[in-house]
Amino acid sequence: MLKPLGDRVVLEAEQEEEKTVGGIVLASNAQEKPTTAKVVAVGEGRVLDNGEKLAPSVKEGDRVLFDKYAGSEVEYAGVKYLVVHEKDIVAIVD
Amino acid sequence: MLKPLGDRVVLEAEQEEEKTVGGIVLASNAQEKPTTAKVVAVGEGRVLDNGEKLAPSVKEGDRVLFDKYAGSEVEYAGVKYLVVHEKDIVAIVD
Amino acid sequence: MLKPLGDRVVLEAEQEEEKTVGGIVLASNAQEKPTTAKVVAVGEGRVLDNGEKLAPSVKEGDRVLFDKYAGSEVEYAGVKYLVVHEKDIVAIVD
Amino acid sequence: MLKPLGDRVVLEAEQEEEKTVGGIVLASNAQEKPTTAKVVAVGEGRVLDNGEKLAPSVKEGDRVLFDKYAGSEVEYAGVKYLVVHEKDIVAIVD
Amino acid sequence: MLKPLGDRVVLEAEQEEEKTVGGIVLASNAQEKPTTAKVVAVGEGRVLDNGEKLAPSVKEGDRVLFDKYAGSEVEYAGVKYLVVHEKDIVAIVD
Amino acid sequence: MLKPLGDRVVLEAEQEEEKTVGGIVLASNAQEKPTTAKVVAVGEGRVLDNGEKLAPSVKEGDRVLFDKYAGSEVEYAGVKYLVVHEKDIVAIVD
Amino acid sequence: MLKPLGDRVVLEAEQEEEKTVGGIVLASNAQEKPTTAKVVAVGEGRVLDNGEKLAPSVKEGDRVLFDKYAGSEVEYAGVKYLVVHEKDIVAIVD
Numbered sequence: 001m002l003k004p005l006g007d008r009v010v011l012e013a014e015q016e017e018e019k020t021v022g023g024i025v026l027a028s029n030a031q032e033k034p035t036t037a038k039v040v041a042v043g044e045g046r047v048l049d050n051g052e053k054l055a056p057s058v059k060e061g062d063r064v065l066f067d068k069y070a071g072s073e074v075e076y077a078g079v080k081y082l083v084v085h086e087k088d089i090v091a092i093v094d
Numbered sequence: 095m096l097k098p099l100g101d102r103v104v105l106e107a108e109q110e111e112e113k114t115v116g117g118i119v120l121a122s123n124a125q126e127k128p129t130t131a132k133v134v135a136v137g138e139g140r141v142l143d144n145g146e147k148l149a150p151s152v153k154e155g156d157r158v159l160f161d162k163y164a165g166s167e168v169e170y171a172g173v174k175y176l177v178v179h180e181k182d183i184v185a186i187v188d
Numbered sequence: 189m190l191k192p193l194g195d196r197v198v199l200e201a202e203q204e205e206e207k208t209v210g211g212i213v214l215a216s217n218a219q220e221k222p223t224t225a226k227v228v229a230v231g232e233g234r235v236l237d238n239g240e241k242l243a244p245s246v247k248e249g250d251r252v253l254f255d256k257y258a259g260s261e262v263e264y265a266g267v268k269y270l271v272v273h274e275k276d277i278v279a280i281v282d
Numbered sequence: 283m284l285k286p287l288g289d290r291v292v293l294e295a296e297q298e299e300e301k302t303v304g305g306i307v308l309a310s311n312a313q314e315k316p317t318t319a320k321v322v323a324v325g326e327g328r329v330l331d332n333g334e335k336l337a338p339s340v341k342e343g344d345r346v347l348f349d350k351y352a353g354s355e356v357e358y359a360g361v362k363y364l365v366v367h368e369k370d371i372v373a374i375v376d
Numbered sequence: 377m378l379k380p381l382g383d384r385v386v387l388e389a390e391q392e393e394e395k396t397v398g399g400i401v402l403a404s405n406a407q408e409k410p411t412t413a414k415v416v417a418v419g420e421g422r423v424l425d426n427g428e429k430l431a432p433s434v435k436e437g438d439r440v441l442f443d444k445y446a447g448s449e450v451e452y453a454g455v456k457y458l459v460v461h462e463k464d465i466v467a468i469v470d
Numbered sequence: 471m472l473k474p475l476g477d478r479v480v481l482e483a484e485q486e487e488e489k490t491v492g493g494i495v496l497a498s499n500a501q502e503k504p505t506t507a508k509v510v511a512v513g514e515g516r517v518l519d520n521g522e523k524l525a526p527s528v529k530e531g532d533r534v535l536f537d538k539y540a541g542s543e544v545e546y547a548g549v550k551y552l553v554v555h556e557k558d559i560v561a562i563v564d
Numbered sequence: 565m566l567k568p569l570g571d572r573v574v575l576e577a578e579q580e581e582e583k584t585v586g587g588i589v590l591a592s593n594a595q596e597k598p599t600t601a602k603v604v605a606v607g608e609g610r611v612l613d614n615g616e617k618l619a620p621s622v623k624e625g626d627r628v629l630f631d632k633y634a635g636s637e638v639e640y641a642g643v644k645y646l647v648v649h650e651k652d653i654v655a656i657v658d
Contacts, residue, residue, distance in 0.1 A: 377658040
């Protein structure tokens with residue numbers, strides 16, 4: 001099992017499809033191009049200046065939009081994951 | 095539904111019209127060129143150093159001016175949105 | 189009405205006249221060249237680390253000197269305004 | 283009257299004389315070349331993280347050494363002034 | 377014995393194998409390429425602003441993923457080690 | 471008299487002698503090349519975030535090593551001085 | 565005697581030997597190449613935001629690994645020393 005440290009989140013990235021006119025992500029004048037993934041593991045959260053840990057705002061199973069250029073790709077037990085910082089997660093998709 | 099994280103705000107961007115002499119945004123010596131949009135979803139707000147969340151100063155339905163180059167464009171359920179940080183919102187237009 | 193967010197201030201900028209020998213702003217060895225404007229709207233102020241809002245030090249009607257290259261120009265109801273951060277205001281001119 | 287904001291200080295700059303062998307400022311291996319001026323107005327001071335204002339350490343009438351490249355030059359009521367941040371004042375000259 | 381200072385962690389790095397199609401780390405669009413190692417010594421932890429030490433979140437014997445370009449390589453008693461900062465450790469591998 | 475502000479220290483710099491094989495400062499692989507001087511005046515000290523002033527750790531009369539490229543050179547009453555920030559003082563030489 | 569200020573530490577650097585296959589420091593893919601030295605003097609420690617001094621984690625006589633490119637070389641009483649900041653010390657070697 002992968003147990004991310006701090007404010008890190010392990011995502012199982014969805015493959016980005018070819019961009020078409022009716023595609024999911026259109027990024028004409030945007031600086032960051034987010035994409036979607038499923039949360040598979042969450043760290044204990046960022047440590048505040050007073051030493052407390054800030055509970056993460058995403059949980060296992062959430063489907064999220066994240067910044068496309070964020071994170072590190074790793075492979076574990078034959079599956080590829082992406083490890084991002086919580087701040088790189090843009091929104092939860094319900 | 096898109097549920098933005100932290101101090102993020104989901105905007106439904108208004109299309110910018112061709113700039114004319116009587117156009118809306120004139121930006122001769124300005125560094126940032128803001129434009130307008132409607133707020134459709136608001137995150138829980140920025141986390142302060144003491145761990146408290148700072149309630150956002152915009153709410154769903156507000157019409158806002160924002161920095162033109164800010165944010166990430168996403169498409170959800172066939173509608174295009176722009177996700178910006180609250181600090182990139184310049185003013186509420188009443 | 190424009191309601192600026194945070195530490196922003198809406199200014200009605202005075203047009204800068206052609207620089208002459210007897211002109212208002214002479215900036216031979218200065219890095220920033222401030223100019224004057226009237227305050228038309230003020231945000232609620234900068235949020236401090238402890239979550240309190242710091243009341244702005246300018247108010248509606250003040251005539252101020254501000255850094256020439258600061259801010260974003262916007263047009264609202266046919267009038268052009270400049271939105272600056274409070275820190276870009278150099279002095280109040282009484 | 284000019285009422286500087288925050289930690290700003292309004293100086294009436296003394297003209298720098300031609301540099302001679304017996305001149306006032308010699309700056310062979312120095313990075314900043316300070317020069318002298320008289321304080322004519324002082325802001326309320328820098329705001330600390332806890333919201334308190336830090337009283338400035340110079341007062342009207344002080345003669346000060348300041349960093350030569352600091353500040354903005356302004357003209358008010360026919361007199362040229364220099365507006366600097368308090369941190370750009372190197373020393374009080376008694 | 378090596379006793380790392382602050383938030384440093386001493387790792388016994390595992391040799392990275394030749395990358396093959398079925399290899400461990402695949403990093404096509406990732407900015408950082410983490411790799412695995414075993415923790416052999418842990419510092420007392422980062423000092424917070426209030427002077428308290430934040431206990432490290434890894435311990436001796438943990439197998440960890442870390443950022444490939446992080447750290448300093450040292451040799452002690454004939455064994456090569458890598459000293460990294462705790463923030464460069466991405467996840468614990470159970 | 472020169473009264474330095476904040477964490478500034480006025481030094482009477484000792485002239486650096488020609489570098490010889492037996493010279494004082496040898497700086498083959500060093501990034502900063504400190505040199506020595508005598509403290510002639512000390513500011514009230516750096517202001518901490520809570521508004522308290524941190525008493526300087528050097529006093530008038532101390533002989534100190536300082537970073538060679540730090541500070542501003544000034545001349546006062548016919549004597550040349552160097553004004554540095556306390557953090558640029560490396561060590562007291564007893 | 566050299567009395568380092570703040571979080572500075574005076575080291576008596578050990579000469580780095582020619583790098584051989586069996587040498588002490590091997591730094592193929594490492595960004596910083598630490599080396600060893602003996603601590604001869606320690607400052608009072610870094611000042612925290614609340615004004616307290618943080619006791620240094622090394623003491624006179626410790627043998628330490630430090631970042632090779634850190635610090636300033638000085639000569640005192642005919643002996644060459646290296647002055648580094650405590651954060652540049654990687655580990656204590658027991």
